[in-house]
Amino acid sequence: AQSVTQLGSHVSVSEGxxxxxxxxxxxxxxxxxxxxxxYPNQGxxxxxxxxxxxxxxxxxxxxxxxxxxxxxSFHLTKPSAHMRDAAEYFxxxxxxxxxxxxxxxxxxxxxxx
Amino acid sequence: DADVTQTPRNRIxxxxxxxxxxxxxxKGHDRMYWYRQDPGLGLRLIYYSFDxxxxxxxxxxxxxxxxxxAQAKFxxxxxxxxxxxxxxxxxxxxxFNRELAGMYQETQYFGxxxxxxxx
Numbered sequence: 401a402q403s404v405t406q407l408g409s410h411v412s413v414s415e416g417x418x419x420x421x422x423x424x425x426x427x428x429x430x431x432x433x434x435x436x437x438x439y440p441n442q443g444x445x446x447x448x449x450x451x452x453x454x455x456x457x458x459x460x461x462x463x464x465x466x467x468x469x470x471x472x473s474f475h476l477t478k479p480s481a482h483m484r485d486a487a488e489y490f491x492x493x494x495x496x497x498x499x500x501x502x503x504x505x506x507x508x509x510x511x512x513x
Numbered sequence: 514d515a516d517v518t519q520t521p522r523n524r525i526x527x528x529x530x531x532x533x534x535x536x537x538x539x540k541g542h543d544r545m546y547w548y549r550q551d552p553g554l555g556l557r558l559i560y561y562s563f564d565x566x567x568x569x570x571x572x573x574x575x576x577x578x579x580x581x582x583a584q585a586k587f588x589x590x591x592x593x594x595x596x597x598x599x600x601x602x603x604x605x606x607x608x609f610n611r612e613l614a615g616m617y618q619e620t621q622y623f624g625x626x627x628x629x630x631x632x
Contacts, residue, residue: 409553443517443603443623444556490555497619503555 402427404493406504414512419463419478421507423491426472433474434492434501435465444490450474461485486511516540517624519604525630526594534589534627536604544607545587546621547571547579549600556603562587594631602627 407422425431432451436444448459455467461484465476474491488508494501517538526532536545547559548571558571560579568581576598580588591598604624 404555441625443605443625445623446620449620501558503557505553505555 402431402493402495402500402502404491404502404504406489406491406507408507409505410508410510412510412512413481415483416480419476419481419485419509421476421489421491421509423465423474423476423504424472425474425491425493427493427495429495432494432496433465433467434494435459435463435474435476436490436492436503437461438488438490438506440487447476447489481509481511483511483513485509517604517606517622519602519624519627521627522625523628525632527632528595530594532591532594532629534591534602534604534629536587536589536624538585538587538604538606538622538624540606540608540622541584542606542608542622543584544609544619545581546605546607547577547587547589548603548605549573549598550603550626551600559589559602591629591631594629596631599629599631602629 403426405424434449435447437447438444447463448457450457450467458464463478488506490506491504492501520535543564546561548556550556557573562568562581565581578590603626605621607619607621609619
């Protein structure tokens, strides 16, 4: 069985501040991990994915995430928040194949001017 | 033009009615998926299809059916809608790199969603 926990359903940061969105997972096999972003009234867009090639994964829009096996974490970070980053972010885990993916409950990011 | 389109974008229906949500894609992908999104629950998989002849149930398929009319089209039906099917529904497609089948090489693309309200 696999699961994903996103800590904090809402996160607020000031424009220009560090963004840190937390994701912890459990998986009985080496996992594939994903971060998606959902802008208002839009579908999900893949930000980045971890497939065991490198523990630090760089994605679009300046986001990156680091896979830490010892902590079972895959936190999403961005050094400097921009107003356009305001959206909902979903972490997801899979043992392989999107038919087996489990999504987290999402974290809404608010960016304060 | 969008690669994955969904129609309608919004729908209000009554309990007991049959409705169909449609999804079309121009990406040429074999794999297609239907999810529902509920506040605080994330996304949950309803059905998925690896090709026109291969359709499979996801984790919450009860009360739903699907039809894969062509590689590009994957429809979701609610045979008799009920209020707890009120949700945001997403279609998605994914590619799959057969040459790198030893490693998971697949990216998923989502449509804009259909907001369904069942009264």
